[in-house]
Amino acid sequence: MTGTPLIVNALGQLDNPNAARSLAAAAELNPSSEQFTVDARTLAEARASGLTAVNITLGYVMGDLPPYEHTLHEIDVWDRVIESHLDDLLKVTTAADIHTAARDGRVGVVYGFQNAVAVGDDIGRIATFAERGVRVVQLTYNQANHLGGGSSAPAESGLTAFGREVVDALNDHHLMVDLSHSGERTCLDAIAHSRVPVSINHTGCRALTDLPRNKTDEELRLVASRGGFVGIYFMPFLSPTGHARAADVVEHIAHAVNVCGEDHVGIGTDGPVTAIDDLDAYRARLAEHVAQRQEAGVSAAGERADTFPFVVDLRGVDQFRELIRLLERRGYSSTRIEKIMGRNFVDYAERVWQG
Structure with missing residues (x-):
């Protein structure tokens, strides 16, 4: 295709995983x-890489840290990171900011949570999170x-009464409701x-690989039918062997497009741009990290232990x-590819963020 499309990673990382600090963080369950x-x-x-914007994970995900306080601290951390790199980064709070990042040659940073535990029992905290970006x-x-x-969680675990609130x-505060890690019952309840x-920012298709982290056609179809967004990840769950390849990513995108339509599918890699340089050394650390996650x-x-969390x-x-x-080899038009690589996420953001 000619020209550079908007490239929006609906869930990813900004990190150099080869740096000493990041190597240490990779061994922890809930790195800061x-x-x-x-x-x-x-x-x-x-x-x-051409990346226009990325939704990063900040705040509490798991572990013993105080969820609300830790989450506010992480927002402070990322505000300082962006302030220190204004020539390269732009904090994204509106869909228009993504276009600004593209125009300026910067990378837009979307603040996102992968767990809403930090809300605690205080609905008012959502207003605070929205105000903080x-x-x-x-x-x-x-x-x-x-x-x-x-x-x-058990299959019957649905959205709770407080979850509905x-x-x-x-x-009310124009924030995306992301159902990526939700169980099927909770996902369907929340969509309804x-x-x-709503969105499922990083997932695969369970019709192709029957694992709980992948979404059923019913979930995918319902999200799309209500104007939502589905991002396909670059993760081991795309293959029954656990050793997913680029071809698997394409197959899951193609299936999602067939189920959802080309206006509702994008990418959410769940990884950084910078690649791990020494895969042998990483493989040795990976087994310990997987064991820790399983124990927790x-x-x-x-x-x-033998599956990389990337393709x-x-x-x-x-x-x-x-x-x-x-995707071009698959026969997809430049218009469809532009939608998948970023335009669909931006269009969805415009529907939700109100600007």
Whole structure:
């Protein structure tokens, strides 16, 4: 295709995973944003990849830290990171900001949660998060919380009464309701309850790979029918073997497009642009990290010591260009590819963020 499309990663990272601080963080269950490394390589490679904007994870996900206080601290951390790199980064609070990032050659940073535990029992905190620039709130991580069931929770775990109040408040404050890690019952309940289109920012298709972290056609279709967004990840859950390849990413995108239509599908890689340089050394650390997640009860079915949490042949600076090339080979038009690579997310953001 000619020209550079908007490239929006609906869930990703800004990090140099080879830096000493990030190597240490990778061994922890709930690393702080302060432990990730936004260095010259991180920024140069993000920009060189063509990345326009990325939804990063900040705040409480799991562990023993106080959820609300830790989340506010993480927002402070990222505000300082962006303030220190204004030539390279732009905090995104409106869809227009994504276009500004593209125009300026910067990378837009969307603040997002992967667990809404930090809300506690105080709905008013959602207004605080919105005022601080948070724009995406995932209701649950893999385990259940007081809002609903995660993908590893019992199948009957649905959206709770308080979870409905949270969805209402997220709608009121124009924040995305992200159901990526939610269990199927909670996901369907939240889609039905929300007055505003919802998203599944990083997932795969369960019709192709039957794992709980992937979404059923019913979930995908319902999200799309209400004007929502689905992002396909670059994760091991795309293959029954756990060793997903670029071809698997394309197949899951194609299935999602067939189910949802081309106006509702994008990408949410769940990884950084900068690739891990020493895969052998990383493989040795990975087994320990997976064991820790399993012991803590926060891992997803399909996580194993021998499966990388990324797609080996679709990573690094060229990952987005390579995906575009594979979609072109699939026969997709430039218009459809532009939608998948970023335009669909921006259009969805305009529907939810009101600007």
